[in-house]
Amino acid sequence: MNAFRLVISGVGGQGTLLASRLLAQSAIEAGLPVKIGETYGMAQRGGPVMGHIQIGEGVDSPQMRPAEADALLGFELGEAVRRGITYLRRGGLALVNTRKLPPVEVISGMVEYPSQDSLLSLLKKVTEEVVAFDATALAEEAGDPITTNVVILGALTASGMLPFGEETVVNVLRESLRPAYFEMNRRAFELGKEGYVKALGN
Amino acid sequence: MSSHPVVIDEPGKRVLLMGNEAIVRGAVEAGVDVATAYPGTPSSEIGATFARIAEATGLYFEWSANEKVAFEVAYGASMCNQRSMVAMKHVGLNVALDVLNPVSLRGVKAGLVFISTDDPSQHSSRTEQDNRWLAKQNCVPVLEPSSPQEAKDLTRVGFELSERLGLPVMLRTVTRLSHMRSDVSLGPIEESGREVGFDWEGFSYRVAGFEKLFRRHKERHEKLDRAQAEFEDFEYNELKLKGGERLGIIGVGFSYNYVIDALRKAGLGDDVAYLKLITPHPLPERLVSKLLTSVDRVLVVEEVDPFVELHVKALAKDIAPGLEVMGRMSGHLPREGELSPMLLDGALAGILGTSSETEDRTDLEEESSKLLFDRMLTLCAGCPHRASLYALKKAVQAVKGDLMGVVVNGDIGCYGLAHAPPLNFEDTYFCMGASIGVSQGMAKVGVDTIAWIGDGTFFHAGIPGLINAVVNNTPIKVVVADNEIIAMTGFQPTPQTGRTAMGKPTKRIMIEDIARAAGVEHVEVVDPNDLEAAEAAFRRMLEAEGVAMVIARRLCATEALRAMRPDKPVPYLVDADACTGCKICQNQFGCPALVWDDEAGRARVDSTLCTGCGACVQVCPVGAIRISEVA
Ligand code: SF4
Ligand code: SF4
Numbered sequence: 001m002n003a004f005r006l007v008i009s010g011v012g013g014q015g016t017l018l019a020s021r022l023l024a025q026s027a028i029e030a031g032l033p034v035k036i037g038e039t040y041g042m043a044q045r046g047g048p049v050m051g052h053i054q055i056g057e058g059v060d061s062p063q064m065r066p067a068e069a070d071a072l073l074g075f076e077l078g079e080a081v082r083r084g085i086t087y088l089r090r091g092g093l094a095l096v097n098t099r100k101l102p103p104v105e106v107i108s109g110m111v112e113y114p115s116q117d118s119l120l121s122l123l124k125k126v127t128e129e130v131v132a133f134d135a136t137a138l139a140e141e142a143g144d145p146i147t148t149n150v151v152i153l154g155a156l157t158a159s160g161m162l163p164f165g166e167e168t169v170v171n172v173l174r175e176s177l178r179p180a181y182f183e184m185n186r187r188a189f190e191l192g193k194e195g196y197v198k199a200l201g202n
Numbered sequence: 203m204s205s206h207p208v209v210i211d212e213p214g215k216r217v218l219l220m221g222n223e224a225i226v227r228g229a230v231e232a233g234v235d236v237a238t239a240y241p242g243t244p245s246s247e248i249g250a251t252f253a254r255i256a257e258a259t260g261l262y263f264e265w266s267a268n269e270k271v272a273f274e275v276a277y278g279a280s281m282c283n284q285r286s287m288v289a290m291k292h293v294g295l296n297v298a299l300d301v302l303n304p305v306s307l308r309g310v311k312a313g314l315v316f317i318s319t320d321d322p323s324q325h326s327s328r329t330e331q332d333n334r335w336l337a338k339q340n341c342v343p344v345l346e347p348s349s350p351q352e353a354k355d356l357t358r359v360g361f362e363l364s365e366r367l368g369l370p371v372m373l374r375t376v377t378r379l380s381h382m383r384s385d386v387s388l389g390p391i392e393e394s395g396r397e398v399g400f401d402w403e404g405f406s407y408r409v410a411g412f413e414k415l416f417r418r419h420k421e422r423h424e425k426l427d428r429a430q431a432e433f434e435d436f437e438y439n440e441l442k443l444k445g446g447e448r449l450g451i452i453g454v455g456f457s458y459n460y461v462i463d464a465l466r467k468a469g470l471g472d473d474v475a476y477l478k479l480i481t482p483h484p485l486p487e488r489l490v491s492k493l494l495t496s497v498d499r500v501l502v503v504e505e506v507d508p509f510v511e512l513h514v515k516a517l518a519k520d521i522a523p524g525l526e527v528m529g530r531m532s533g534h535l536p537r538e539g540e541l542s543p544m545l546l547d548g549a550l551a552g553i554l555g556t557s558s559e560t561e562d563r564t565d566l567e568e569e570s571s572k573l574l575f576d577r578m579l580t581l582c583a584g585c586p587h588r589a590s591l592y593a594l595k596k597a598v599q600a601v602k603g604d605l606m607g608v609v610v611n612g613d614i615g616c617y618g619l620a621h622a623p624p625l626n627f628e629d630t631y632f633c634m635g636a637s638i639g640v641s642q643g644m645a646k647v648g649v650d651t652i653a654w655i656g657d658g659t660f661f662h663a664g665i666p667g668l669i670n671a672v673v674n675n676t677p678i679k680v681v682v683a684d685n686e687i688i689a690m691t692g693f694q695p696t697p698q699t700g701r702t703a704m705g706k707p708t709k710r711i712m713i714e715d716i717a718r719a720a721g722v723e724h725v726e727v728v729d730p731n732d733l734e735a736a737e738a739a740f741r742r743m744l745e746a747e748g749v750a751m752v753i754a755r756r757l758c759a760t761e762a763l764r765a766m767r768p769d770k771p772v773p774y775l776v777d778a779d780a781c782t783g784c785k786i787c788q789n790q791f792g793c794p795a796l797v798w799d800d801e802a803g804r805a806r807v808d809s810t811l812c813t814g815c816g817a818c819v820q821v822c823p824v825g826a827i828r829i830s831e832v833a
Contacts (some may be wrong), residue, residue, distance in 0.1 A: 024384075033384070035382060036383040038382065046577070059487045063378065065542075065543050065547070081570060103576075104578050104580035104623065104624075105576065108788055114574060116572050118573060119573070122570060122573060148294060
């Protein structure tokens with residue numbers, strides 16, 4: 001079996017690192033080897049964050065080559081496109097949170113944030129499988145925007161691409177999160193699954 | 203927290219560990235007694251993990267005042283038969299170099315392993331210096347793991363090696379290894395239990411005699427010879443050679459992964475000989491020679507300097523004169539920067555005359571970079587440094603009549619982002635504490651300056667410079683951007699925080715007390731979020747005679763949010779009717795929580811980002827910003 005390769009992109013503070021860890025822990029529970037390569041420099045200061053997750057045999061380097069990822073988890077619209085066009089393979093799945101986090105260049109009026117249409121049509125040059133939805137809104141519905149990462153994990157699980165089942169992910173969620181937060185995250189996970197199905201329909 | 207995977211006592215269990223955590227696990231398995239560190243990316247998680255598990259395991263950990271002190275503390279423990287570890291980023295070793303030299307000359311008693319986390323491609327450093335040269339300069343054996351599993355295993359092995367040889371051992375990582383995570387299989391945890399006692403025979407002038415201890419260069423060389431002999435048969439070095447291969451590759455440490463991935467992709471696993479080299483120094487020459495004498499060409503793959511390549515060239519001259527040595531010196535690999543699977547694909551294809559199949563995405567990347575911003579780094583929403591800089595600029599404008607009337611010498615920390623828009627108020631930064639030193643050279647020749655230094659950096663390396671200014675009558679102006687924590691590397695305490703690495707209360711050492719004790723007569727402490735008061739204090743500083751200091755003190759906004767959890771701050775809002783759309787709050791202040799509402803043509807506060815600091819209220823010329831609820 002080929003390794004399953006995934007790119008996660010977002011901005012510091014969005015919980016991308018936790019999402020990578022939850023997926024990797026799920027892989028371990030499922031008895032699969034896993035490698036995560038993370039690029040975060042000074043993420044605290046609003047910088048871009050990217051994770052490469054490779055699950056399965058035959059992987060040594062934690063960094064992927066361009067055009068190798070089976071799926072992209074885009075936590076922020078612009079960052080999703082930036083990484084997707086480099087790493088996503090032809091026909092790979094792009095899950096994109098349509099929420100924008102404008103960087104300081106945009107805030108201080110130096111440049112404009114490009115439109116969602118222009119960004120997504122660039123991404124579509126790599127793959128038609130673009131599933132875009134407002135994951136942050138679903139997280140807010142679940143109780144806290146901080147659960148955006150789990151919404152996106154739910155969507156990925158619903159896609160059926162993971163080399164392990166939903167139960168594994170939910171168990172890891174239960175074991176890794178504090179009990180007080182589990183119920184909210186469980187809701188976020190379900191909303192993510194539904195969000196994926198709805199967005200597919202659009 | 204006893205549940206941290208680093209302390210689980212279940213040999214054989216597979217857990218997810220980051221490279222840096224795996225190092226701590228290796229130290230725990232080796233029964234380390236004392237660990238010290240100074241934070242710095244990409245090393246900081248080593249100390250942070252030690253801090254979390256120290257109490258559960260009974261080992262001692264501290265964040266030391268700087269890397270040199272950290273190294274000395276570890277050495278003291280080693281001389282008393284306690285295994286010790288010290289961790290730092292690559293440039294930290296420059297600070298500790300003064301003590302590394304006598305430690306390697308004099309030798310160690312209990313194992314001493316020090317970690318240098320190098321940063322090829324400068325992900326979060328001012329340089330990509332390769333510390334293997336410093337290890338060589340000081341006759342220190344180097345272990346270079348290729349994976350978190352090896353980082354753990356080699357840390358344990360490193361302690362044994364260090365004890366056998368009587369030398370400190372350097373474990374060198376690169377950012378990609380320090381920050382990667384993978385499944386790691388745990389080993390058994392050794393009880394510490396070494397008897398404590400100063401080794402008088404080994405280290406005491408009084409007992410062993412000065413002459414015996416003082417000139418040790420010869421002994422040090424003999425120890426290194428023994429290290430070399432051990433490395434010839436070191437189980438982690440792996441030579442794959444069937445005979446008949448034309449090409450050989452040496453993959454050093456982490457770079458070995460790129461070699462294996464590229465060979466796998468090209469389907470060349472069986473046709474190319476390779477050596478996985480975990481011990482770049484001292485080079486196991488017999489082992490390397492086996493490869494060099496069997497092939498026509500050899501490619502050396504390593505990060506970041508051609509350290510092994512140079513040695514291989516020298517070796518080949520004697521034992522395989524016709525051999526072609528390829529690598530970073532020959533141009534087959536780039537001279538600078540980290541490597542990648544792609545770079546190796548390309549190098550292999552170039553050497554073998556094949557084509558590499560990776561799809562080229564550069565056209566799309568160009569299209570994206572035209573469409574999309576870069577996402578510059580910026581100070582967090584509510585960061586007190588933003589308020590300080592805003593007030594400082596006003597003061598400089600008022601006193602000097604021109605923002606270019608001073609050279610702003612910054613330093614290392616979040617506040618180093620002062621150069622970024624929209625504040626743009628920093629000209630230089632170099633290395634820990636340099637702001638205070640270089641400002642003096644400028645001031646002495648008549649150029650006005652401001653030294654802009656953080657609290658952590660002040661303690662690390664700023665104090666001698668400040669004393670120097672006072673005794674030499676050099677009237678520098680120092681602003682301490684005091685956010686009461688070492689924020690950039692993950693919120694470690696400073697000596698002023700009043701708690702130890704493990705969160706225990708301790709004495710607070712105040713910067714103003716140090717400054718006054720050092721003879722600085724003009725010292726003020728101000729809350730930067732009171733923009734008016736801060737500006738006035740900065741003005742007084744600029745107008746003062748002699749050395750003058752303002753300490754702009756307010757807790758890091760991100761740490762403040764962490765501390766108030768699960769409570770959330772009360773956000774501010776922009777009164778849309780009052781806002782005139784002048785954009786001053788964005789163009790001149792630039793808090794990321796102040797966003798522009800295109801449709802309304804008004805500023806708006808993003809309530810999920812706002813930290814409720816209130817600084818922006820004073821920036822708005824028409825008073826349109828106010829708190830969203832009255833508490
Ligand atoms: S109060 Fe104003 S300056 Fe402070 S975080 Fe909120 S928007 Fe930013
Ligand atoms: S982490 Fe703290 S000090 Fe650093 S930029 Fe953010 S608020 Fe400022």
